[in-house]
Amino acid sequence: MYRALYRQYRPEVFEEVLGQDHIVRILQNQIATGSTSHAYLFCGTRGTGKTTTARLLAKGLNCLSEGQRPCGQCPNCQAIKEGSFLDVIEIDAASNRGVDDVRELRESVKYPPAAGRMKVYIIDEVHMLTTEAFNALLKTLEEPPEYVTFILATTEVHKLPATVLSRCMRLDFKRVPEAVLIKGMSDICAALGINVTEDALRIIAANADGSVRDGLSILDQCIAGRDEQVTADDVLEFLGASGAEDFLELTDMVRKKRTEEAIIFLSRLLEDGKDVRQFMRDWTGHYRNLLLVKYMRNPETVLGMSAENIERLRRQAAVLEPEDINRGIMELSSMSNEARWSTQPRILLELAIVRLCMGAGQIRELTEPRFVDTPASPPDAVSAAPVPARTVPAAPAPAAPAPAVPAPTETEQGAPIPAEPVQAAPAPDVLAQTPDTPGSFDCEDIWNKVFEDGEEEKGSIYIIRNSAQLTSIEEKNFTVTVNNEFIGNLAEKNRKLLEHLVEKHTGKFRTMRIVLAKSAREEKPAEEIAAAASDLLGIKVEVK
Ligand SMILES: Nc1ncnc2c1ncn2[C@@H]1O[C@H](COP(=O)(O)OP(=O)(O)OP(=O)(O)O)[C@@H](O)[C@H]1O
Ligand SMILES: [Mg+2]
Ligand SMILES: [Zn+2]
Structure with a gap:
């Protein structure tokens, strides 16, 4: 049976973990000195090694080797690798969210390990637990028996209550740098006898955005069905097929003001599991590419795309007004910026589509x-106002390189612009x-x-x-x-x-x-x- 590369390949010893040296060092040292904590929190971007490292730690705690632990060879290491070791319990909090699940866990914590030294509970996606379940978990986290270690893992640490954070040793997994990823993938390819050029790996690493899993998954799909070498062109072709094509189509729908069609199309794309924020960034990137091919004589040098894709971009750029491209960039980058704070970025993206489909003229009518x-009151009343509130409406967000939405076009179209409404004018209702x-x-x-x-x-x-x-x-x-x-x-x-x-x-x-x-x-x-x-x-x- 075929297994995806990132399932087939998972580090068996700490040395194989890529780009998380700061964490590996701590854990190796704690295992060697017998000073591991009773609760860990692994957080960070998806696909950077949290679950992998949790299993390594579980192995390390139960490994039978006298030397470096985990050894990856002994019966306990092997059993944990296969998921058949009774004392390593993996729980997916996304599907076991409730208080009853946690109660069950608390019951089982009472029994000492059956086969190993240490009972290890790995609770993945822990942010998904309900408040009640968290509360139930807290009791156990507070005073677990000697023989129990908890490893909580999450991509969304900000959703955890402070009470949980304060009881765990927190380790932050970082995005893996491209150079490390290239080296790692190159070693994996060599071990598996796969022939991939350095250029190809470089493009894959650039698109993995720091996630080893994403890198391996792209690599995997580029390899599929090929028995000779995988080249940069193969990778570009694959990446183009899964991304550029969709953005070309979506941009075209927006140009033709087909709002409904565009939103349905978007929902289909998101069903495939695309991340909304990433999608916004990628779509902004598409508009950037349109801008480049419209204004540059040789965009190939900066685009890093296959000639076919550049030609497609050219055709689209030719039918778009510079104003449309400009609005696309401004609208999407400002939405990306807002989306960082939002729990519902998808609504923002849909809103962006609606606004882009409407074009400048109709937005005015709506607003x-x-x-x-x-x-x-005269403008200088501002300084006279006895209210110590912030007078400069600065955006509270840490500045990202995104400009504000372009100024409304009202004046252009002759709409009346009201006089500056001086905020906090010395109105009678302002008290001493x-x-x-x-x-x-x-x-x-x-x-x-x-x-x-x-x-x-x-x-x-x-x-x-x-x-x-x-x-x-x-x-x-x-x-x-x-x-x-x-x-x-x-x-x-x-x-x-x-x-x-x-x-x-x-x-x-x-x-x-x-x-x-x-x-x-x-x-x-x-x-x-x-x-x-x-x-x-x-x-x-x-x-x-
Ligand atoms: N740091 C890493 N070093 C080597 N391989 C890694 C690393 N991170 C991820 N991988 C690869 O990606 C696969 C998935 O990794 P893992 O499950 O540990 O990620 P995760 O951080 O738990 O992701 P998620 O947040 O989605 O649960 C692994 O099987 C392995 O092939
Ligand atoms: Mg995981
Ligand atoms: Zn071992």
Whole structure:
């Protein structure tokens, strides 16, 4: 029977683990000195060796060798490798999430090992446990019997309660550097008698994005059905077939404004298990490639693609307006940026598709600035306002090289632009500052709390988070400054919820005022957009 390469090949001893030397050193040392911890937490990107290392540690704890442990040879090592060793229990928390499963585990912990020295429980995807199950687990983690070791593994450590974190020794698995991956794959190929060129391995490593499993899986599919050498072209052909083609098609649907078709197509792609955030990045990359083939005479030098794929890109770029490509890049990179904070990145991606399909003109109609508040106070009132809230609506996210969504095109089309609504104008309802008055609120803190709660109530609300700031809290109102009209509209749609949540965290009902940030209303000159794109892409984009 055929077995995928990454199943066929799994490190049997610590020396074979790639790119996690910092972890291997600690574990080897603890095994040698008998000072292992009773609970470990292995976290990090998928496919970097967490489960593999957990099994190695389980072997190390039960290995019969006198020398280096695990030896990979003794009966215990062999039995653990085959999954037939009674004292190593692997639990997939994704399918055993409940408190009953954990109770069962607690029962079994009471019995000492049947065959080995140490009973090892490997709980994979531990972030999937329910709160109740976590609580039940805590009791066991607190005081496990001498003969028990727990190894918890997860890709999403931020979802674990602090109580669990504090009881485990945490080890962070890193993405494996490309050079290490190339060397590792090259050794595996040599051992298995597979002939793959160095260039081919380099491209595979670049596409594995630090995951050994992904690297092996690409390698595997390039090898399939070939008995001679695997070359760079083979790899490019394979990668092209699984990625570029889809993006060409999706971009085409968006160009033709076929929203429904595009969203259905997307859901089919995601069903295949593609990661949404990665998909956004890759699609942005596709638009970048379109930009390059449109403006460069010899894009081959920077694209690292097969000639066939470049030709396909050329054909698509030819039917797209520079403006479409520009909008695609801006929209997708800003969505990628927001998606980093979101628990529901897929909604963002769908939203991006809808917006791209609509094109600039219709977005405007959707986002008529009904909400913009225009007090008649002079602009310099800002500095006179006695509210110590943040006045600069800076994005709270750590800056990623993504420019804001391009400025709305209202002015171009002659829509009226309201006067700068000065936030926190010295309105009569601003109180003098004594403790407990509105001035003592920490707007940023409250805003964060609002979204922590809000996300539970309504998944889509966090779209507002990065593009709007709570800029002041007054006696009867609070002011939300939005970066663009689209976000303003979303805030308006969520008015009840936002008002309710602000009330919850300030102890009093206040009405929301939505104002548009100054920067959103100044039309960005084309040169500025081009400069932002140049910055983002690392190439020169010129305005024609
Ligand atoms: N650091 C590594 N060194 C060598 N091979 C590795 C490494 N990481 C992963 N692999 C390969 O990928 C396969 C899967 O790895 P493993 O199950 O340990 O990943 P993981 O980190 O547990 O992933 P996930 O988060 O998806 O559970 C292994 O069988 C092995 O072939
Ligand atoms: Mg795993
Ligand atoms: Zn052994």
